[in-house]
């Protein structure tokens with residue numbers, strides 16, 4: 769029998785949202801459930817890889833034979849991924865990382881005041897871009913969640929983040945995106961674009977990684 773295409777490969781997958789604290793009881797986050805990232809982790813495992821799953825706060829069980837590291841903020845996720853980057857063969861950034869966080873997280877619960885309020889935000893570090901800039905041998909797979917001009921933005925992210933593949937989801941599609949069990953994506957690389965029909969995130973993850981691993985690693 770043919771050996772599994774990712775046998776011996778170390779794969780780091782990120783999944784879920786990040787949570788950025790405003791004060792001890794409030795936060796900024798997004799609607800990522802972690803399903804897509806967990807499906808990517810399971811698919812990589814099933815193709816033979818040794819998988820570490822760096823998960824933001826999600827309500828999903830840890831898949832069998834996968835090492836899970838729970839993180840909260842974008843800063844925690846950056847640290848968890850960077851510390852494993854040298855040994856990784858593939859990094860898959862499925863997480864919906866917050867682009868902004870409160871500039872000052874309050875130590876105590878913020879009290880209501882008369883009138884409106886504003887929270888000053890600062891940029892978080894772009895993890896994928898950081899990985900792209902430090903890339904040596906790793907294969908970098910990112911996602912792009914877009915509501916408009918999805919392919920244009922996806923191609924832009926491939927270049928600006930120095931990724932090898934960007935999996936673009938149009939998150940306005942009712943069959944895809946945040947929270948759903950299914951997703952609709954286009955795989956973008958420097959060789960071109962490949963659209964996938966709507967399907968269960970697990971099956972989609974398996975098809976995406978089978979295609980990518982055959983292209984990148986199977987030279988038999």
Ligand code: PMT
Pocket residue numbers: 784799800801802803804805842861862863864865866867892893894895896897909910911912913914925937939945946947948
């Ligand atoms: O979790 P689910 O409910 O299953 O939903 C799946 C999903 C829609 C969240 C997933 O398929 C997806 O698209 N994940 C990426 C969402 C996202 O943050 O896209 P983006 O276009 O904002 O970011 C582009 C890429 O840069 C992503 O790989 C992201 O992980 C990465 N990024 C973004 C910001 C940042 N500060 N650091 C990053 O690494």
